[in-house]
Amino acid sequence: GQQLNQSPQSMFIQEGEDVSMNCTSSSIFNTWLWYKQEPGEGPVLLIALYKAGELTSNGRLTAQFGITRKDSFLNISASIPSDVGIYFCAGYPNAGGTSYGKLTFGQGTILTVHP
Amino acid sequence: DSGVTQTPKHLITATGQRVTLRCSPRSGDLSVYWYQQSLDQGLQFLIQYYNGEERAKGNILERFSAQQFPDLHSELNLSSLELGDSALYFCASSPGQLNQPQHFGDGTRLSIL
Numbered sequence: 387g388q389q390l391n392q393s394p395q396s397m398f399i400q401e402g403e404d405v406s407m408n409c410t411s412s413s414i415f416n417t418w419l420w421y422k423q424e425p426g427e428g429p430v431l432l433i434a435l436y437k438a439g440e441l442t443s444n445g446r447l448t449a450q451f452g453i454t455r456k457d458s459f460l461n462i463s464a465s466i467p468s469d470v471g472i473y474f475c476a477g478y479p480n481a482g483g484t485s486y487g488k489l490t491f492g493q494g495t496i497l498t499v500h501p
Numbered sequence: 502d503s504g505v506t507q508t509p510k511h512l513i514t515a516t517g518q519r520v521t522l523r524c525s526p527r528s529g530d531l532s533v534y535w536y537q538q539s540l541d542q543g544l545q546f547l548i549q550y551y552n553g554e555e556r557a558k559g560n561i562l563e564r565f566s567a568q569q570f571p572d573l574h575s576e577l578n579l580s581s582l583e584l585g586d587s588a589l590y591f592c593a594s595s596p597g598q599l600n601q602p603q604h605f606g607d608g609t610r611l612s613i614l
Contacts, residue, residue: 417600428503428591428605429544436600474544478600488557489534489603491544 389413392475392492399465400500407495408459409475417478418451418458419489424471432473433460455480465499472496504528505606507592513612519580522609526573526594532556533575534595534603535567539588550575551598579611587613 392409399405409418417436421429433444435451435458442449449460458475475492504527512520526533535547546559550569561567564582569575579586589608595601 417602419602421605426607428505428593428607430503431602431604434602476544488546488549488559490546493543 390492396496398498405462409492410457414455414480415477416480419476420449420460421474422471467499503604507606511610518582522577524575524592530594532595532598534593535577536591537588582613584613
């Protein structure tokens with residue numbers, strides 16, 4: 387099946403630092419989504435990307451849909467303690483234009499922010 | 502609050518038993534999706550329903566089944582439970598059926614003893 391390779395697996399940073407994580411695949415994706423998950427909760431949608439090259443921001447978060455449609459990155463600027471959590475990339479693979487609901491997830495990036 | 506409601510939050514049962522997990526999608530959403538999250542497998546897509554009909558299937562075991570009712574809520578049935586079925590089960594919903602952002606509930610934690 388489709389695979390998404392997310393890196394890094396974990397990050398330990400100081401409050402105020404910027405963060406960057408990415409997802410790559412050997413296959414083309416139609417849509418890229420970025421989620422954050424905290425303990426005891428479900429993934430929360432952060433950003434959705436629909437077109438190659440698209441750059442979208444949500445507050446201190448910025449994500450881009452790679453022009454090859456095989457990758458995406460998420461940046462967090464000026465991190466704060468509440469940014470702690472697991473960040474997942476997810477995407478709908480290009481399966482003849484009808485990929486329906488088969489959302490594929492990366493393995494996640496565990497973010498720890500030290501005050 | 503995503504607007505997706507899952508019950509129960511926790512389930513503890515024994516091997517060989519059968520359980521039913523319930524999901525109410527966000528108001529207006531016609532698609533419901535089920536996922537399994539375990540430490541070694543991550544988030545795995547199980548199945549999608551759209552307006553009562555099955556639309557897509559992932560690596561869902563034959564012991565598992567789901568349905569979506571006319572009021573759009575969905576149930577995931579897990580039978581002949583094994584120790585390896587212990588996991589978090591999430592439901593998500595979206596307005597349509599193609600390439601839509603999915604909004605997740607807070608999950609049901611299933612523990613098999």
